[in-house]
Amino acid sequence: MNEPTFHHALKILEEVCTGCVHCTVVCPTEALRVRNGKAILNENRCIDCGECMNVCPVNAIIVEQNDIAEIFPYKARVALVSSIFIGQFPRHYQTRKIYSGMLEQGFTHVHESEHGAGILIEQINQYIAQNSQNKPIISSFCPAIVRLIQVRFPSLVENIMLLKAPLDLAALAFKKELIEKGYKEEEIGIFYVTPCAAKIAAIKSPVGEEKSVINGVVNMNELYNKVYSTLKKEQYSSCIIPEKEQLKSEEMGWSLTGGEAAYIQGRCLSIDGLNNVIEFLEGIENGKITNFDFIEVRACDQSCAGGILTVANRFLTRERLDERIAKYHHDKSEGKIFDNKTIENHGRYIRDHISINSIEPRSMLKLDDNMEAALKKMSRIKKILSYLPGIDCAACGSPTCRTLAEDVVQGTAHTSDCIFIQTSLNVPPNEEIRAETIWGKDRFRKLL
């Protein structure tokens, strides 16, 4: 119906999909349907949260992958990696060895993507003070949530904080530094090692920005495998082991639940997990939840430690990072901290580029652009619904009885797709054809 207006990173492997409808049921924006035995994604509704990927029993949903070889055309190959990555490895691997393992893959520089959070803290506090009419300010950190709000809570779009995430600030600063060191802009490739699909989508078609400064992405699970085998084989001896850890303690925990809210003044709350977030946003939209200054909202359980491209158990990741923060405080008291000065050196530049443009609502739930037409459709939906059983079994290929009714008025399904209607109508044998359009011809062959 609509041209896809933004990139999304989740892909369905049609050959693998068995049309089991698990994914359609969990999608928070009702973006999936099963037709002809295969899951179909409405690209405009998809927010790349990865809930579908988590439940697919046959791994038919994947995150698009960039070839790591794409880094090599650049002279300076910068890996920007979430501190979550360090937490993927068993505890006895030192951070600097993990860094070395990354350099071994061909990167020339490795930096953590939470650099810049330090500057962001001061900016968020100012922002909240200046935008009190839009309270609560909603963090823009998690791109899946930003898109969820655009699609499902359009009236809360104005509450989203119009400041960049640390990742983008870090990318700006490190790029600038390399340019000052004599690299040409086109010689610098900045690659983000991503824990999720939402960040890929956000980099390829940014919200509130023309173009991202980040040149490409590497999926975290893929890099993990490469680095881990390097570490196992102790093949990193040839590289220069980077200096000590460079993040500040407040930056180390930024990608974990509570990482932002802990540093923001006023009444704040951290909410993780998509269903929890949806429930909370409903409350804000109703005016039921009021008087918050700032809310930190993350799509994944345990925030990025639970991202769909992570490998380690999310609680163990959290434990490892908490330990790292504690060690930082210990080292600091012993005067052993090496701070990365890049961010501070470019503080002015970062502050000048910290804002993003306004974010537009993308009311994808609408039945029609024209309200009269939408009203007519709505009345028909009500009527159709009164015939449907209301048990939301999803056997029709739409996630709920209501969505089937919506699909019928939009012309993409039939009331008789409902298996209960079929039985009650005593559908004659040639109507099997209709079942085929949902489940596909092959399914019945497979089952026999």
Added chain:
Amino acid sequence: MKMEYSIEGGDFTKAGLASSAVKKVLKQLNIDPAQIKRIAVAMYEAEVNIVAHAYSGIMKVEIDAKKVYMRFVDKGPGIENIDKAMEEGYSTASEAVRQMGFGAGMGLPNIKKNVDEMKISSEINKGTTLELTTFLN
């Protein structure tokens, strides 16, 4: 387009369900997000009023291309002094009470702020009728 929901007095766990259902419909009708937000706030507040103060009630919503009309009819104690309930100060005081966890204040000024027209009539020991209208565009 007409919808009707019954609201049970005293059941705070269910308060807001009707408003959320209507809100979803408003989104599907492609109504301006800013308007949806204001309607949602008014509707929720009115729904909670019934839960907090009445024995039972009905919420009727009528939507056409020009307006959203909401009618809340409850059986309950009624409002003794509507003018007083409409005072801003009254609302501020009840806010404090609400913060302490006691019954919700009437929030009528807040409802009024979020709609274009508001009519209220009440009979002691019978109930209250609240009519709200928001004009679209």
